[in-house]
Amino acid sequence: MNKKILTEPAIAWAVVMAVCIVAYRLKGVPWISENTSLIPAVFLLYTPLTIYFFKKEKIAFLDHSLSDFGRSVALFAVFAVIIFAPALAGNHFYQKMFFSFGYHPASFPKPAEWVFSQLLLVALPEEFFFRGFFLGRMNEAFGKRWRLLGASVGPGLIVTSLVFAISHSLIRIEWWHLFIFFPALAFGWLKEKRGTITASIFFHTTANAFSYWVALHYF
Numbered sequence: 001m002n003k004k005i006l007t008e009p010a011i012a013w014a015v016v017m018a019v020c021i022v023a024y025r026l027k028g029v030p031w032i033s034e035n036t037s038l039i040p041a042v043f044l045l046y047t048p049l050t051i052y053f054f055k056k057e058k059i060a061f062l063d064h065s066l067s068d069f070g071r072s073v074a075l076f077a078v079f080a081v082i083i084f085a086p087a088l089a090g091n092h093f094y095q096k097m098f099f100s101f102g103y104h105p106a107s108f109p110k111p112a113e114w115v116f117s118q119l120l121l122v123a124l125p126e127e128f129f130f131r132g133f134f135l136g137r138m139n140e141a142f143g144k145r146w147r148l149l150g151a152s153v154g155p156g157l158i159v160t161s162l163v164f165a166i167s168h169s170l171i172r173i174e175w176w177h178l179f180i181f182f183p184a185l186a187f188g189w190l191k192e193k194r195g196t197i198t199a200s201i202f203f204h205t206t207a208n209a210f211s212y213w214v215a216l217h218y219f
Contacts, residue, residue, distance in 0.1 A: 013134065119205045126164075130184075164181075
């Protein structure tokens, strides 16, 4: 393990978290309230971008051609079907068995606007920082010594997923934050499988949409 490499992502994460925590604590302030999602998104994107700029590093985790983008979208589509088809059935029985909740038809308010917001202000910046920058640095520090379903992964996948889950609780504690670790593993695996964050961005957006849909339809 190269400990020197860990200092940079640790400081970058601390800066981003400090901004997110302050923004959440000051959300009663009008300007901050109007930009609660935008402020963290900007720092999640521009903190690593600033590092790359001053170190003159190329961003290696973005698709650089239409064909690469197409392969990433195809991976996302296949992975989403494999995951969410059984998740729909599993969630139904889980809600009924443990909470006695049932399915109730409900409208999804402003779906296009909601998805667009999740894609650009949540999934994209979070994947750019955590799966692109942070996981990349963790891989440099720990190496990638394992094979998982055709992807080369290492301890960095676990570390990044834990940090991602903990980050949510540092801003606001919710009991279900513990379970964020598991979709974070999926986000990380998608990035490692393709080498880019496109598939993980789309899957992250879909996972958030699925959670929102469940909250609207089961009570």
